[in-house]
Amino acid sequence: MPGKTLFDKIWDHHVVLAEPGYPSVIYIDLHLIHEVTSPQAFQGLRTRGLGVRRPDRTVATMDHIIPTRDQQAPMSDPLALQLVRQLEANCAESGIRLYGIGNPQNGIVHVIGPELGLTRPGMTIVCGDSHTSTHGAFGALAFGIGTSEVEHVLASQCLLQRRPLTFEVRVEGCLPQGVSAKDVILALIARIGVGGGTGHVFEFTGSTIRSLDMEARMTICNMSIEGGARAGMIAPDDTAFQYLAGRPFSPAGSGWDAAVAHWSSLRTDETAVFDRQVTVDAGALEPMISYGTTPGMTAPISARVPDPDGIADPSRRSALAKALAYMGFVPGQPLLGQPIDVVFIGSCTNGRLADLRDAARVLKGRRVNPRVKTVIVPGSRPVMAAARDEGLDEIFRAAGAEWREPGCSMCIAMNGDELAPGQYCVSTSNRNFEGRQGKGGRTMLASPLTAAASALAGAVADVRMWLK
Amino acid sequence: MRFSSRVVPLPHDNVDTDQIIPARFLKTTGKEGLGRVLLFDWRYDSSGNPRPECVLNRPELAGAAILLAGDNFGCGSSREHAPWALADFGFRIIISTSFADIFRGNCLKNGILPIALDPAVHARLFQLTADMPEGEIVVDVEAQSLRAQDGMTVPFALDSFDKKCLLEGIDELEYILSYLGLITEYEKNIREA
Numbered sequence A: 001m002p003g004k005t006l007f008d009k010i011w012d013h014h015v016v017l018a019e020p021g022y023p024s025v026i027y028i029d030l031h032l033i034h035e036v037t038s039p040q041a042f043q044g045l046r047t048r049g050l051g052v053r054r055p056d057r058t059v060a061t062m063d064h065i066i067p068t069r070d071q072q073a074p075m076s077d078p079l080a081l082q083l084v085r086q087l088e089a090n091c092a093e094s095g096i097r098l099y100g101i102g103n104p105q106n107g108i109v110h111v112i113g114p115e116l117g118l119t120r121p122g123m124t125i126v127c128g129d130s131h132t133s134t135h136g137a138f139g140a141l142a143f144g145i146g147t148s149e150v151e152h153v154l155a156s157q158c159l160l161q162r163r164p165l166t167f168e169v170r171v172e173g174c175l176p177q178g179v180s181a182k183d184v185i186l187a188l189i190a191r192i193g194v195g196g197g198t199g200h201v202f203e204f205t206g207s208t209i210r211s212l213d214m215e216a217r218m219t220i221c222n223m224s225i226e227g228g229a230r231a232g233m234i235a236p237d238d239t240a241f242q243y244l245a246g247r248p249f250s251p252a253g254s255g256w257d258a259a260v261a262h263w264s265s266l267r268t269d270e271t272a273v274f275d276r277q278v279t280v281d282a283g284a285l286e287p288m289i290s291y292g293t294t295p296g297m298t299a300p301i302s303a304r305v306p307d308p309d310g311i312a313d314p315s316r317r318s319a320l321a322k323a324l325a326y327m328g329f330v331p332g333q334p335l336l337g338q339p340i341d342v343v344f345i346g347s348c349t350n351g352r353l354a355d356l357r358d359a360a361r362v363l364k365g366r367r368v369n370p371r372v373k374t375v376i377v378p379g380s381r382p383v384m385a386a387a388r389d390e391g392l393d394e395i396f397r398a399a400g401a402e403w404r405e406p407g408c409s410m411c412i413a414m415n416g417d418e419l420a421p422g423q424y425c426v427s428t429s430n431r432n433f434e435g436r437q438g439k440g441g442r443t444m445l446a447s448p449l450t451a452a453a454s455a456l457a458g459a460v461a462d463v464r465m466w467l468k
Numbered sequence B: 001m002r003f004s005s006r007v008v009p010l011p012h013d014n015v016d017t018d019q020i021i022p023a024r025f026l027k028t029t030g031k032e033g034l035g036r037v038l039l040f041d042w043r044y045d046s047s048g049n050p051r052p053e054c055v056l057n058r059p060e061l062a063g064a065a066i067l068l069a070g071d072n073f074g075c076g077s078s079r080e081h082a083p084w085a086l087a088d089f090g091f092r093i094i095i096s097t098s099f100a101d102i103f104r105g106n107c108l109k110n111g112i113l114p115i116a117l118d119p120a121v122h123a124r125l126f127q128l129t130a131d132m133p134e135g136e137i138v139v140d141v142e143a144q145s146l147r148a149q150d151g152m153t154v155p156f157a158l159d160s161f162d163k164k165c166l167l168e169g170i171d172e173l174e175y176i177l178s179y180l181g182l183i184t185e186y187e188k189n190i191r192e193a
Helices: A006-013 A039-048 A078-094 A109-116 A130-138 A147-156 A181-192 A207-211 A214-227 A238-244 A254-263 A314-327 A353-363 A381-389 A392-398 A448-457 B081-089 B101-108 B119-131 B160-168 B172-177 B180-188
Strands: A015-017 A024-027 A030-033 A058-061 A097-099 A124-127 A141-144 A158-161 A165-172 A200-205 A231-233 A276-281 A288-290 A298-300 A342-345 A373-376 A424-427 A442-445 B002-005 B007-010 B066-069 B093-096 B113-116 B137-140 B145-147 B153-155
Touching (some): A006 A231, A030 A147, A039 A147, A058 A078, A109 A381, A147 A158, A181 A298, A200 A214, A214 A231, A214 A238, A214 A353, A342 A448, A353 A381, A353 A448, A381 A392, A424 A448, B007 B119, B081 B101
Parallel strands (some): A030 A058, A165 A276, A200 A231
Antiparallel strands (some): A024 A158, A288 A298, B145 B153
């Protein structure tokens, strides 16, 4: 009999009920909520006359619509304010812990979960946000849900789920200079396509993954959903345990030793079989950048914009032609040197301290091109404080970049931070969909290193030239 | 349960939920009335005028219940506002070759049936819709069969639980809560880590 994958072990442990012909009832250990996808769920509970069953397993933050400047000032957007007030009222009524605006622990939901030690190996974690896959970096089964499911979890602490298939993404080799976790996940998505992982859960394995710190692992798991997989996970190891040690909600004392002993068992058995498998050669990667309107339309930075006429499949051909028309690109033009207007460094993909250190490494002692508006948004208050302690904020300001307060900001452009129509932005966020960063805005996804180098050059740049 | 309707063709792969409903329209605490902003930036130009080339603006297709979409429809964000907008606009059936996982689940919870077909059949439906724009597709949920504009009948797969929910109006949360005893029992044995 074949062994179990990491996914199998966590799934099997959380099955409350599996009736033939029915999806399984799965227990949810941790439910994270935010202001945009939760109000209708609380309203649904009220309509049914139900309360929140386990407020102790629910944690709330505000991130999607909050301003990144003058957060303590009254909010000027009445619709955004309504969502904030609604979340405050819902949390107060239900006894849910809320890290609201200005709270020293406030930040993007997928940044603060790990920071607080709420995210731990072996857990099931859900949130009404597709980038919940981020938490899988700790060996948790974590995935995004819709608002109806938010209501189900609030009411029952369970979800009805069909067992997904498993998909091993093995990454082997040493990352070359200037190539980072963001490039690994972008390269994977370019290869398998944005629907490549549909119906599956990724497990990222291999020597490259093992060598990455937790922040880099979170970047990779974060964008699993961009490859179509609802969750991505990495077996927890000493790197994960060291990250978690001493966090506010991490186990302590003898509980810590017991936890580590259990967590150490959370790995795929040697005899386990994945439903699908792909291997990525990390040593062959270049910095990656997207040129189109899905994260799958991504290429090595030295590449040229592909030609739709070279694509045999008619729907892929027309999709590329439509994307290039939106982006204002012509087939065959080099990606390097494409002039840009904005650089955004932040988001749940790349808004952690390690990402800001990468950006600072490139920006230190230099000035961004005066044509480029460079916006740097820490993922949380603790990230902001740590960056200040290291003097990163001074490096950014001295370089001519804007240093903001935490939030999702220009990744989803709900808070007023947005591109003007036609503007080009090299962005460390996760989606380059039409209008994602503002109506008519043109997003090019890249790593913090590439984003910082591009800010200096005023155009898409190869960070390897700036690191020499 | 049977649906008979003209078909709205949207022949683009990977239509993401940011297209289906742009994020700026998520600043709402309700679910109602979102059909107004469905595919907003495809339907309206920057001055807010309807784009005549957008299929959703064709008066003869107003009220159609069937959307014929490209592959991997509904990818991206988990926002349930996407199916709320589609349902409010009048869609009850979406036909494609595949759907993003979260979107698919969100549709079923809002009375929208996502039907995934073989690529060859799917391509034929686009052709028939172009050739016979006034023709109707008939979807029989009980029989799990779809009759195309030319009479071609094809079966489609439908999970037995999803079918039961659609036909009997079963509510997932009520089903889960009917096992509250088991859930409580499970919680007693949780390994806290």
